Amino acid sequence: MENLQITAAKPDSALLDLPWKIPLEDWPDEVLAALPRGISRHTVRFVRLKDRVLAVKETRDHYAFREYDLLRRLGKLEIPCVVPLAVITGRADDNGEPLETCIVTEHLAFSLPYRAVFSQSLQPKTASRLIDALAVLLVRLHLIGFYWGDVSLSNTLFRRDAAAFAAYLVDAETGDLHRELTDGQRAYDIDLARTNIIGELFDLEAGGFVDEGVDLVGIGDTLVERYNELWDALTSVESFPAEERWRVDDRIRKLNDLGFDVDELSIVTDLDGATVQIQPKVVDAGHHSRRLLRLTGLDVQDNQARRLLNDLDAWAAAHDRGEDSEQIVAHDWLMRSFEPTIQAVPHNLRRKLDPAQLFHEILEHRWYMAQRESRDVPMPEAAREYADEILRHRPDEQALLGSLPGDTEIIELNETPSDDDTVEAAAIQQIEAEDAATLTALRAGTLDIDGSVTRRSAFQR
Amino acid sequence: MATVTFDHATRVYPGTERPAVDQLNLHIEDGEFLVLVGPSGCGKSTSLRMLAGLEDVNAGRILIGDRDVTDVQPKDRDIAMVFQNYALYPHMTVADNMGFALKIAGTPKAEIRQRVEEAAKILDLTEYLDRKPKALSGGQRQRVAMGRAIVRQPQVFLMDEPLSNLDAKLRVQTRTQIASLQRRLGVTTVYVTHDQTEALTMGDRIAVLKGGLLQQVGTPAEMYSKPANVFVAGFIGSPAMNIGTFDVVDGAAKIGSTSVPLEAQQVAALTDADGGKVTVGFRPESLDVVPAGTPGSFAIEADLVENLGSDSFLYGKLKDDAAALHAGDSDQVIVRVAPGSVNKGDVINVVIKPGQAHVFSAATGERLAGANDSVEAPAA
Ligand SMILES: Nc1ncnc2c1ncn2[C@@H]1O[C@H](COP(=O)(O)OP(=O)(O)O)[C@@H](O)[C@H]1O
Ligand SMILES: Nc1ncnc2c1ncn2[C@@H]1O[C@H](COP(=O)(O)OP(=O)(O)O)[C@@H](O)[C@H]1O
Ligand SMILES: [Mg+2]
Ligand SMILES: [Mg+2]
Numbered sequence: 132m133e134n135l136q137i138t139a140a141k142p143d144s145a146l147l148d149l150p151w152k153i154p155l156e157d158w159p160d161e162v163l164a165a166l167p168r169g170i171s172r173h174t175v176r177f178v179r180l181k182d183r184v185l186a187v188k189e190t191r192d193h194y195a196f197r198e199y200d201l202l203r204r205l206g207k208l209e210i211p212c213v214v215p216l217a218v219i220t221g222r223a224d225d226n227g228e229p230l231e232t233c234i235v236t237e238h239l240a241f242s243l244p245y246r247a248v249f250s251q252s253l254q255p256k257t258a259s260r261l262i263d264a265l266a267v268l269l270v271r272l273h274l275i276g277f278y279w280g281d282v283s284l285s286n287t288l289f290r291r292d293a294a295a296f297a298a299y300l301v302d303a304e305t306g307d308l309h310r311e312l313t314d315g316q317r318a319y320d321i322d323l324a325r326t327n328i329i330g331e332l333f334d335l336e337a338g339g340f341v342d343e344g345v346d347l348v349g350i351g352d353t354l355v356e357r358y359n360e361l362w363d364a365l366t367s368v369e370s371f372p373a374e375e376r377w378r379v380d381d382r383i384r385k386l387n388d389l390g391f392d393v394d395e396l397s398i399v400t401d402l403d404g405a406t407v408q409i410q411p412k413v414v415d416a417g418h419h420s421r422r423l424l425r426l427t428g429l430d431v432q433d434n435q436a437r438r439l440l441n442d443l444d445a446w447a448a449a450h451d452r453g454e455d456s457e458q459i460v461a462h463d464w465l466m467r468s469f470e471p472t473i474q475a476v477p478h479n480l481r482r483k484l485d486p487a488q489l490f491h492e493i494l495e496h497r498w499y500m501a502q503r504e505s506r507d508v509p510m511p512e513a514a515r516e517y518a519d520e521i522l523r524h525r526p527d528e529q530a531l532l533g534s535l536p537g538d539t540e541i542i543e544l545n546e547t548p549s550d551d552d553t554v555e556a557a558a559i560q561q562i563e564a565e566d567a568a569t570l571t572a573l574r575a576g577t578l579d580i581d582g583s584v585t586r587r588s589a590f591q592r
Numbered sequence: 593m594a595t596v597t598f599d600h601a602t603r604v605y606p607g608t609e610r611p612a613v614d615q616l617n618l619h620i621e622d623g624e625f626l627v628l629v630g631p632s633g634c635g636k637s638t639s640l641r642m643l644a645g646l647e648d649v650n651a652g653r654i655l656i657g658d659r660d661v662t663d664v665q666p667k668d669r670d671i672a673m674v675f676q677n678y679a680l681y682p683h684m685t686v687a688d689n690m691g692f693a694l695k696i697a698g699t700p701k702a703e704i705r706q707r708v709e710e711a712a713k714i715l716d717l718t719e720y721l722d723r724k725p726k727a728l729s730g731g732q733r734q735r736v737a738m739g740r741a742i743v744r745q746p747q748v749f750l751m752d753e754p755l756s757n758l759d760a761k762l763r764v765q766t767r768t769q770i771a772s773l774q775r776r777l778g779v780t781t782v783y784v785t786h787d788q789t790e791a792l793t794m795g796d797r798i799a800v801l802k803g804g805l806l807q808q809v810g811t812p813a814e815m816y817s818k819p820a821n822v823f824v825a826g827f828i829g830s831p832a833m834n835i836g837t838f839d840v841v842d843g844a845a846k847i848g849s850t851s852v853p854l855e856a857q858q859v860a861a862l863t864d865a866d867g868g869k870v871t872v873g874f875r876p877e878s879l880d881v882v883p884a885g886t887p888g889s890f891a892i893e894a895d896l897v898e899n900l901g902s903d904s905f906l907y908g909k910l911k912d913d914a915a916a917l918h919a920g921d922s923d924q925v926i927v928r929v930a931p932g933s934v935n936k937g938d939v940i941n942v943v944i945k946p947g948q949a950h951v952f953s954a955a956t957g958e959r960l961a962g963a964n965d966s967v968e969a970p971a972a
Binding site: 170171172190191193194231278283285310311313314315316318319322326329330331333334335337338339348351 | 665692
């Protein structure tokens with residue numbers, strides 16, 4: 132019999148405590164974390180290990196190593212994706228029967244599967260924000276030569292990014308990293324993305340989460356439009372008369388606005404010097420987040436960074452610091468505005484959102500208060516009211532619990548097939564009530580370890 | 593439905609010198625199940641992806657039917673890649689799971705239902721059409737995924753190692769299902785695998801690739817009985833063919849202290865480049881056990897005997913010249929023997945059954961035809 136083997140860049144002996152001798156779908160509820168997840172083909176479970184949440188997926192040897200390796204390479208290329216921790220091979224049950232290989236990834240904190248984003252029903256505006264985020268991710272992947280092969284909302288995780296979302300790749304199983312992609316590979320990925328997204332929206336519709344009259348195919352089509360717009364902005368060749376040199380700066384500024392830095396721009400002048408052709412050769416996402424990181428040491432997503440930078444500028448103007456060095460002003464803003472604002476939120480509520488998102492939402496709230504009261508509202512005051520009136524009632528998104536009521540079916544889909552195809556309304560209500568209770572308990576830090584047990588027994592009646 | 597033609601199709605990856613697929617010429621008949629097989633890295637997936645439109649064709653062309661699709665976008669090629677992903681939608685019925693792509697394309701409802709019902713009948717899913725996927729078994733879920741491709745009624749199905757992420761049990765079951773399904777549907781199918789057993793059991797014809805070059809195309813029987821070169825001879829068949837290179841003396845190959853006669857036309861086909869040597873291969877089942885001293889026989893010492901129920905295979909060494917023969921990756925000779933007739937350590941004498949020796953040029957590895965080959969020469 133083979134021995135259990137853990138392949139990991141940074142092995143963690145605590146992984147050995149997980150019940151590898153049991154098929155993943157039979158893992159006891161004590162080790163599981165009942166978090167929502169997307170639609171999948173393999174058995175996937177979340178587990179709590181010490182203070183971390185991990186995702187475990189059962190797959191075949193070759194695929195596990197491939198995915199582990201691809202995710203690591205994508206991470207090194209600074210693509211937003213889940214972080215692979217280990218591959219577990221040589222599993223066997225007590226009778227020595229071999230069990231499938233597992234790949235373990237870190238649960239992405241503050242991530243929302245798309246089904247959790249539509250917690251009540253699908254809002255077309257929210258849907259198109261998700262699509263925008265996915266388009267950006269797909270363009271970034273294509274720019275570095277990654278062919279995804281299975282683009283979908285389920286294979287993407289979303290994190291709030293100021294007023295927008297940032298998309299993270301979660302499933303690299305069908306992917307491949309090439310030197311560069313052919314047009315055919317890009318076209319295939321885009322077409323598949325469209326088909327999968329519409330399929331996933333149809334599924335929400337079938338589950339009763341979509342209002343009548345929403346154009347789901349239209350939402351899918353926006354992915355193609357957004358992708359093409361962004362791809363063109365980032366890669367197209369632009370020609371202009373030599374006297375319109377300002378268009379070089381203009382192009383760079385446009386790309387900065389889209390969140391990209393231009394690391395290499397090819398500029399070709401024709402023989403008589405009358406026309407100039409420019410084309411970005413190397414672009415790098417994260418224009419705003421890099422700038423904020425450099426100025427303040429804050430490492431946040433790009434739209435959050437853009438928001439924070441805007442506030443920094445406004446703060447500098449208000450404090451008449453326009454002449455001072457950027458670095459020093461940024462440091463003062465961090466100590467005198469950003470930090471005190473976050474500190475003004477009670478400690479137990481602060482962990483519900485990541486700090487940059489929290490700051491963004493407080494800025495929004497301050498704007499709203501200022502409108503209401505026609506006066507300048509100081510940030511700490513806005514923070515306190517925001518915490519009290521809004522944040523208190525929001526779910527904890529660090530490791531979001533609870534999902535769409537009908538989504539218990541997704542949790543079930545990979546388990547032993549049964550003949551039931553409907554879940555009784557009463558059972559759903561009970562699950563909802565239990566979810567709410569679990570949420571409260573989690574927030575209060577008193578999560579009953581059996582929370583998920585009751586949840587599932589209710590479902591199985 | 594349609595034929596598929598690779599016409600000198602070549603793919604050179606950016607930054608590489610050697611083509612990953614080099615001047616591939618292959619014509620696949622309408623309705624045929626063609627398997628591309630070969631060791632890892634030989635260019636199978638590249639060939640398939642060229643057909644799918646995912647790889648650029650740097651030279652040559654690809655046709656589906658009479659239509660040159662070399663520069664056509666993947667989604668406009670009227671092909672379906674099967675099994676690439678098959679996450680099923682939990683809130684949708686099995687019927688909707690199968691037909692949703694048609695709904696996106698704006699196909700009329702009645703037509704969608706009709707196509708879905710037809711596909712369900714073939715897939716044995718009729719009674720589940722109005723259920724949710726969670727009511728299905730693993731195998732049935734997979735058939736729903738196949739149904740998605742079938743309802744689109746593509747001209748060609750493409751499958752790249754579709755079984756490789758299934759467990760052993762489901763793999764054998766699905767292999768049979770795919771083959772019989774393909775025969776019932778009659779849709780031209782190109783199937784990639786590195787597993788020669790899969791190729792032999794599933795394909796109408798097999799194309800063996802090595803280093804980006806097509807080695808041979810033929811029916812499983814042709815590939816098995818008339819391998820066009822030493823590579824195909826060693827690759828097709830399990831356990832593998834025994835192969836060795838020997839001196840030619842007086843019109844016979846000197847195998848150890850014995851002479852195995854060659855046919856006159858094979859001897860005549862030798863060239864200077866062969867340097868008086870010839871490569872001879874024979875399958876484990878092509879040997880008869882005979883008494884010591886029988887002309888043309890050689891002695892083999894058994895290192896290991898493997899019992900597979902109806903068959904037993906002896907793994908051993910040529911007594912005279914242990915290094916002369918090898919089979920597949922092993923440096924051993926393999927002989928099929930009657931179960932229970934031989935034990936480890938025994939020495940047996942064998943002769944090659946008449947007409948069952950495969951003879952190849954020592955220099956080029958190409959098959960040297962014998963009298964048995966004359967009926968229809970395998971085309972490469
Ligand atoms: N590291 C992770 N963090 C958060 N969610 C995850 C993680 N890994 C997997 N998931 C969830 O599990 C689902 C299924 O995982 P995925 O890798 O897509 O499996 P499959 O290969 O079977 O499609 C995803 O849609 C996602 O919601
Ligand atoms: N995107 C790529 N870029 C460069 N070389 C590649 C790429 N894909 C495959 N190759 C190379 O081309 C050859 C054929 O690969 P492939 O078609 O995947 O073989 P197979 O499917 O038979 O294993 C191999 O040498 C492989 O390393
Ligand atoms: Mg997935
Ligand atoms: Mg391959």
